[in-house]
Amino acid sequence: MRRFTLMITLGFVSTILSVLPGCSAITIPVPVSLTEAGVGSFDVMAGVPANAKANFSFTLEQRGGSGRLSIDPANVSIQPTNTATGKVSALTFQEQNACLDACSSAGVAADTCDTVCTQGELLVTIWIGSQDAIAADCASGDQFVFYVVLDASGNATSVSVAPTSLPQSTLDLLNGGSFGACVEVLSPIDGTVVVDTLTFNVGL
Numbered sequence: 038m039r040r041f042t043l044m045i046t047l048g049f050v051s052t053i054l055s056v057l058p059g060c061s062a063i064t065i066p067v068p069v070s071l072t073e074a075g076v077g078s079f080d081v082m083a084g085v086p087a088n089a090k091a092n093f094s095f096t097l098e099q100r101g102g103s104g105r106l107s108i109d110p111a112n113v114s115i116q117p118t119n120t121a122t123g124k125v126s127a128l129t130f131q132e133q134n135a136c137l138d139a140c141s142s143a144g145v146a147a148d149t150c151d152t153v154c155t156q157g158e159l160l161v162t163i164w165i166g167s168q169d170a171i172a173a174d175c176a177s178g179d180q181f182v183f184y185v186v187l188d189a190s191g192n193a194t195s196v197s198v199a200p201t202s203l204p205q206s207t208l209d210l211l212n213g214g215s216f217g218a219c220v221e222v223l224s225p226i227d228g229t230v231v232v233d234t235l236t237f238n239v240g241l
Contacts, residue, residue: 065101067211067237069093071220078231081224083132084140084154088175088221092168100212101239104203106181108161108196112233115159115191117226125191125226126157136225145223152184153225159185159193160223161232165207171217178219179207191228203237211237 071077074091081087115125128136136154141147152158164171166178186195203211210216222230 063241065099065239065241067095067097067239068234069095069237070233071235072231072233074218076218076220077233078229079222081222081228081230082139083224083226084136084138084145084150085143086145086221086223087230088173088219090171090173090175090217090219092171092215092217094215097212097214097239099239099241101208101237101241103240104208104211105201105238106163106198106203107236107238108183108185108198108232109234109236110185110193110196112231113159113161113185113193113196114231115187115224115226115228116231117191117228125187126189128154128157128225132226140223149223153223157187157225159187159225159230161185162221162223163235164219164221165210165216167210168215168217171219173219175219175221178217179204187225191226211239 074093076089076091079087079089117125133154137150140150140154149160153160161183162175163181164175164178165181171178181198181200183196183198185193188194220232222232224230
């Protein structure tokens with residue numbers, strides 16, 4: 038198990054605040070570096086989940102009452118193993134079938150395998166819980182699934198997440214200043230997946 042300590046000091050002077058027009062809600066972005074924690078880069082085989090765990094600790098000056106998670110598309114990419122022929126968003130039927138076979142053999146749900154292997158999306162799933170409770174096999178904690186649409190070169194064009202808001206259990210951990218995370222990626226092709234930064238968007 039790898040441990041990573043992240044010091045984040047947030048204040049109204051040092052942090053950029055986003056205020057929606059006509060609303061009193063204030064949102065503070067709290068980025069955590071998955072790469073520095075050792076869980077941001079994965080060597081993957083198509084259809085086979087790869088995961089890793091890390092612990093995070095930080096100082097949060099303002100307690101959040103709501104929030105959501107996001108990943109900037111600019112922070113996600115796949116480098117195909119075969120750079121001469123690797124095209125992420127235009128998989129051949131042979132590539133799709135090989136991915137589906139591997140995905141099914143790995144015990145992944147059929148609809149998830151279809152999203153990755155047939156539609157060519159990258160799935161990044163993150164489980165968040167207490168540092169003691171999060172398991173290295175990604176079997177516990179609050180689950181967030183990021184659906185990453187990729188172009189032919191393996192760069193992300195958009196990222197959506199479900200659920201869209203943080204449950205109270207995750208907010209409590211964030212407000213407490215520490216959490217454990219298990220990150221899992223499921224790729225449509227062989228290669229190296231990079232997911233650099235996860236951002237907590239904390240509503241005050």
